Amino acid sequence: MPDHAPVPSSPVGPAYARWTSSGAFMLAAVGAGIGLGSIWRFPYVTGANGGGAFVLIYVLAAFGIVMPVLVAELIIGRRGGGNPVRSIAQLAREAGVSPLWRYFGVIGMVATFLVFSYSSVFASWAVPYMVRLGNGAFANASPDAVRAAYDAFVDDPITLICLHGAFCLVVAMLVAQGLHDGLERAFKILVPLFIAVLLGLVVYSGLNGALAATAQFLLRPDFATLRLTGVLTAIGSAFFNVTVGFGIMMTFGAYLDRSANLTRAAAVIVAADVVMSLLVGFAVFPIVFAYHLNPAEGPGLVFVTMTTAFAQMPAGQVVGALFFLLMTLAALTSAIAALEPLVAWAMERHGWQRSEAALGFAAAAWLLGIGINFSFNVARDIHPLSAIPIFARATVFQVIDSLTSDGLIPIAGVSLLIFSGWRLTPDIVREELSPISPFWLKLGNLLVRWLAPATLLTIVALKEL
Numbered sequence: 223m224p225d226h227a228p229v230p231s232s233p234v235g236p237a238y239a240r241w242t243s244s245g246a247f248m249l250a251a252v253g254a255g256i257g258l259g260s261i262w263r264f265p266y267v268t269g270a271n272g273g274g275a276f277v278l279i280y281v282l283a284a285f286g287i288v289m290p291v292l293v294a295e296l297i298i299g300r301r302g303g304g305n306p307v308r309s310i311a312q313l314a315r316e317a318g319v320s321p322l323w324r325y326f327g328v329i330g331m332v333a334t335f336l337v338f339s340y341s342s343v344f345a346s347w348a349v350p351y352m353v354r355l356g357n358g359a360f361a362n363a364s365p366d367a368v369r370a371a372y373d374a375f376v377d378d379p380i381t382l383i384c385l386h387g388a389f390c391l392v393v394a395m396l397v398a399q400g401l402h403d404g405l406e407r408a409f410k411i412l413v414p415l416f417i418a419v420l421l422g423l424v425v426y427s428g429l430n431g432a433l434a435a436t437a438q439f440l441l442r443p444d445f446a447t448l449r450l451t452g453v454l455t456a457i458g459s460a461f462f463n464v465t466v467g468f469g470i471m472m473t474f475g476a477y478l479d480r481s482a483n484l485t486r487a488a489a490v491i492v493a494a495d496v497v498m499s500l501l502v503g504f505a506v507f508p509i510v511f512a513y514h515l516n517p518a519e520g521p522g523l524v525f526v527t528m529t530t531a532f533a534q535m536p537a538g539q540v541v542g543a544l545f546f547l548l549m550t551l552a553a554l555t556s557a558i559a560a561l562e563p564l565v566a567w568a569m570e571r572h573g574w575q576r577s578e579a580a581l582g583f584a585a586a587a588w589l590l591g592i593g594i595n596f597s598f599n600v601a602r603d604i605h606p607l608s609a610i611p612i613f614a615r616a617t618v619f620q621v622i623d624s625l626t627s628d629g630l631i632p633i634a635g636v637s638l639l640i641f642s643g644w645r646l647t648p649d650i651v652r653e654e655l656s657p658i659s660p661f662w663l664k665l666g667n668l669l670v671r672w673l674a675p676a677t678l679l680t681i682v683a684l685k686e687l
Contacts (some may be wrong), residue, residue, distance in 0.1 A: 223620040226275035226469070228647050230308055230332070230652045232455070232463035233643060235607050239400065239401040239402060240401075240476065240477050240479050241401070241474075241477050241478060241479070242289060242349060242402065242406060242484045243603075244478075244479075244483075244487060245262075245484065246409070246410070247474060247477070247478055247487065248407060248487055248490050248491060248494075249406075249409045249410060250406070250409045250415050250474055250559065251471065251474055251491045252340065252413060252416065252491060252494045252495065252498070253409045253412060253413045253416075253556070253558070253559060254465045254470050254471070254474070254555065254556055254559030254560075255463050255464050255465050255491070255494075255495045255498070255556070256413070256416055256498060256552045256555050256556060257341065257463075257465075257552055257553065257555075257556030258341055258344060258345060258549065258550075258552055258553055259422055259459075259463060259557070260463060260498060260499055260502055261524065261550060262503060262549075263462075264459060264463070264502055264503065265458075265502060265503060265506045265507065265510075266451035266502060267455055268280075269510075269516070270445075270449040270486055271441055271448060271452030271455055271456065271508075272387075272443065272445075272447030272452060272453075273439040273442075273443075273447070273450075274438075274440055274441050274442045274443040274444060274476055275443040275444055275445045275447065275448040275452070275526065276441065276448060276452055276455075276456050276511075277440055277441070277443075277456075277500070278443045278498070279448070279452075279453050279456035279457065279473070280456040280457075280459055280460055282461040282497050283456055283457040283461075283670065284460040284463075284464065284492050284495065284496050285489075285492055285493075285496075286669065287457060287460070287461075287669060287677060288460045288461055288466060288492060288674075288675050289488050289489065289492045289520070289672070290463055290665075290666040290669040290670050291461075291490065291638075291639060291642075292466050292471060292488045293485055293488045293495065293655070293666065294474070294638070294639070294642035294643075294646075294666075294670050295466055295467075295471045295475065295485060295638065295642075296471055296474075296475035296478070296484045296487065296488060296516070297475070297642070297646070297650070297651060297654045297655070298310060298313055298472050298475070298638075298641075298642065298646075299471065299472035299474065299475025299478070300475040300476060300478045300480075300482075300484070300654065301650060301654055302472075302476065303311055303476050304473045304476050305327075305331075305469070305472075305473055305476070305563055305566040305567040305568065305570055306330055306331055306567070307324045307325075307328055307331065307467035307564055307567055307571070307580035308324075308326045308516070308567075308570055308571075309327070309472055309476060310323050310327040310356075310641065311323070311324035311327075313641075313650065314641075314645065316647075316650065317646055317647050317650065319348040319448050319645045319647050321477060322640050323637075323645065326470075326633070326637035326638065326641065327445070327469060327632055327634075328616045328633060329634045329637070330467060330468055330469040330630075330631075330634035330635075331374060331469050331563055331564060331567060331628060331635055332640070333466045333468065333565065333626050333631045334362065334470065334560050334563055335560075335564055335583065335586070335587065335620055335632055336590075336596045336625075336626045336630070337468070337560060337631075338560040338561060338564075338621070339586075339587040339590040339591055339594065340391070340552070340585075340590075340591070340594050340622055340623060341556070341557070341560075341628075342386060342389050342553070342557055342587060342591065342617060343382070343386050343388055343591045343594045343595055343619075344553075345389055345549070345554070345557060346385035346386045346389040347375070347382075347385065347525065347551030348383065348546045348549035348550045348553060349385065349546070349550055349575050350375070350381075350551060351529065351542075351546045352452060352543050352546035352547050352549075353543075354361050354371075354531060354552060355387050355529070355538075355539060355542035355543045355545075355546060356539065356540070356542075356543035359371075359538050360529055360532065360533040360538075360539075360542070361533060361538075361539060361685045362533060362534070363529075363530070363533040364530075365526075365530045368526055368529050368530045368533060369526055372525050372526050373658075374528075376599060377598075377599045377601070378600040379595055379599045380596040382598070382599075383588075383595055386588055386591045386592075386595060388555075389553075390584040390587055390588045390591070391584065392544075392554070392582040393554065393557045393561055393580075393584060394561070394581045394584035395580075396408045396554075396581040396585075397561045397562060397565055397576075397580040398576055398581065400576060401477060404558075405558060405562060406623050408554070408555075408558055409555065409558070412551050412554055412555050414426075416420050416548065416551040416552060416555065417498075417545055417549060419548045419551065420498070420501050420502065420505060420548060420602070421549055422544065423505040423541065423544060423545060423548065424501055424504045424506075424539055426537075427505050427506070427507075427508035428508060430508070430509075430512070430535060430536060431507075431508025431509045431511065431512040432507075432508050432509075432511035432512040432609065433504075433508050435508075435509060435511040436503070436504060436507040436508045437505075438509070439502070439507060440500065440503050441618065450482050450684070452682065454591070454680060454681045454684060455681075457677055457681065458678075458681050461635065461678070463467060463495050463499060463551055464491065464492060464495050465677070466635070466638075467555075467558070467631060467634050467635035467636075467638055468560070468563070468631075468634070469563040470559050470560060470562070470563055472563070473562055473563040474559075474562075476566070481516070482489055484655060485655055486657065501527050501602055505545075505548075506528070509528065509531050509535070510527075510531075512531075513530075513534065513535070515527050515528075515529040515530075517529060519653050525646070527540065528542075530544065533587055540573065540595055540599075542558055549685060557558065561580060561583060561584065564583045565579040565583065567581070568583070574632055574636075590622075593618040593619075594618060594619045594622065595619065597618045597619035598619070601617065601618060602617060604617065604618070605617065606618055606621060607621055612624075613684050621625055628682065629663055632681075632682045634678075635676050635678050636675050636679060639670055639671075639674050639675040639678070640675060642670050643667060643670040643671035643675070644671060648663075648667075651663065651667075
């Protein structure tokens with residue numbers, strides 16, 4: 223089906239299916255935001271930027287900046303009734319502006335594919351760690367032994383490639399089942415299971431870790447330790463965790479019924495994301511503080527430092543396995559969400575069967591993942607863009623990560639904001655959000671037109687300095 227095909231007045235989506243309920247949609251949207259970033263990125267950026275003050279800015283940004291952007295993305299998706307490229311093209315025609323805007327949807331989907339490719343690599347690492355901790359392989363292991371085990375693990379490219387292939391295949395098989403039998407069923411199982419495991423870890427950490435120190439760290443703002451870079455990082459984290467700008471929410475919006483209240487749905491999604499992020503903090507930081515670990519250590523906090531703590535703590539074998547189960551669940555939900563816009567586009571634009579599209583994009587991600595996996599072992603000293611100064615020492619993974627996070631994602635995000643704020647007609651927005659008071663409509667328009675794009679551009683500019 224070509225991108226310029228007529229779109230019905232109600233959203234039908236690529237598979238001519240709708241979410242069975244608003245609750246099913248919100249479960250899926252929450253699952254999309256529960257990614258690996260929530261498990262390893264949020265704790266360490268919080269630790270690196272002063273704790274409570276960072277969390278406060280994060281919460282304010284989530285509701286004050288990201289939520290209006292999420293509403294705009296849902297409007298485009300539901301009104302356009304298809305994948306991001308088709309939806310943007312449809313609304314551009316309706317608003318009487320250039321159809322070339324659809325190419326910014328292409329940029330967002332390329333970014334989504336690249337993020338899926340490298341995040342699924344790290345996601346596949348969680349499963350063997352879950353098994354190892356569960357069978358006692360790290361019992362009473364010293365920090366040096368845990369580090370040596372990690373180094374040996376990433377030095378085995380064949381194992382890493384096979385793990386990544388298995389993960390991509392599982393995700394493809396779930397997405398291939400369709401909206402109801404695939405996505406909805408998966409999210410209805412995985413998201414509640416994620417919440418149950420997370421709550422169990424919070425209780426354990428509170429009973430066996432430094433709960434008081436964690437509460438003070440996360441809930442008592444200390445603005446003396448927060449700098450401008452920390453403020454911008456908090457805002458950027460809110461954008462990333464709610465997955466706006468990737469086309470995921472636009473595609474999910476295409477499956478929404480006309481009766482769904484977009485503003486209420488966005489508020490629930492953002493609130494759930496904030497609560498999940500805080501719960502992850504209360505699951506991780508009591509252990510970090512009790513074992514005198516560095517909360518700003520970065521991704522190594524998960525595979526090395528946290529594993530070292532699990533090796534020493536009471537019932538660490540079980541708790542560690544549950545922690546990596548939590549990572550696996552988070553990775554699965556976000557990967558399923560990331561693959562869906564790509565599949566929707568292939569079905570609509572090229573007439574592929576859903577199973578063909580899911581397996582095709584998963585296979586492409588696996589092939590790209592070979593180079594990413596090699597970046598940690600046999601190709602760690604290969605720098606493909608060494609002729610470019612900023613990439614002189616960058617591996618394949620670092621090049622892809624930088625091009626995505628510093629280039630494609632900001633371009634897609636800012637263009638979405640400009641299109642939503644300056645090209646969509648007020649009538650379209652009012653019709654999609656009705657009933658809504660003029661005050662909230664004007665406030666949302668102000669945020670989407672000015673504050674959100676200015677903030678994103680500032681984040682990118684300062685990051686390059």
